[in-house]
Amino acid sequence: MRIVLKNNVLLRIFAVVFILNLIIGCKNSAVSGLKNGDLLFVTAKETGLSGAINNVTQKQKNASFDHIGILQKDKNGTFVLHAAPKGGSQKQKVENFLKDHANDGQKVIVYRLKPEYQNSIPNAISKAESMTGKPYNFNYILDENSYYCSDFIERAFRKDQIFKLEPMTFIDPKIGKTNEFWEQFYAKKNLKVPEGELGCNPNGLAASDKLERIKEMK
Secondary structure, eight states: OHHHHHHHHHHHHHHHHHHHHHHHHHHHHHHTTOOTTOEEEEEOOSSHHHHHHHHHHOOBTTBOEEEEEEEEEETTEEEEEEEETTTEEEEEEHHHHHHHHHHTTOOEEEEEEOGGGGGGHHHHHHHHHHHTTOOBOTTOSOOSSOBOHHHHHHHHTGGGTOSOOEEOOOEETTTTEEOHHHHHHHHHTTOOOOTTOEEOOHHHHHTOTTEEEEEEOO
8 A cells, every 4th residue: 555655646746747848848949049139020000109110110011029028038937128107118038928929819920130230238237127117108208207118229239239210100102192090199298299309119219220120928
């Protein structure tokens, strides 16, 4: 009887260890192949704010994004540094970042700086960490006290001039007029549409010739 009980206990221990290894393996597979400083672009939705951003910023037929973050790998784990409406500028565990966007039906595409620009990554991550804690910029007009997602990334790499600010446009290319969503968006804030003011967006960053597309996260 003692031998049978001992065997049952051992089988249960092995089962628990096996399950834990599967869980750990799944988590590791999600970030396998990723490198420190990789940029995670989130695909745009077709409606709402996401659709409105993409409508006036999309530059590539196969690239349609509304969010971006930078990957940080350190002794404590793997994280995404990014600025989001929920939580502002933050350091988030990569698995939670992926889960949040998967729940919204969005995909995450990995881009990487080309080898000749990789030396800018340590400074960028250090700068990004220093910006965490700041609120989200819901006006999408540059200021020094809050950031939106692409603004956060552009600032992180600004010292090495990896990305550049460009005049923003809110004109719907299909009709040649200011997109109705943006007219109403800024009217509610008692602000004029910042047409032509400097800014940036995820699609513009993704189009940079300093980046290469690596893979889609699964």
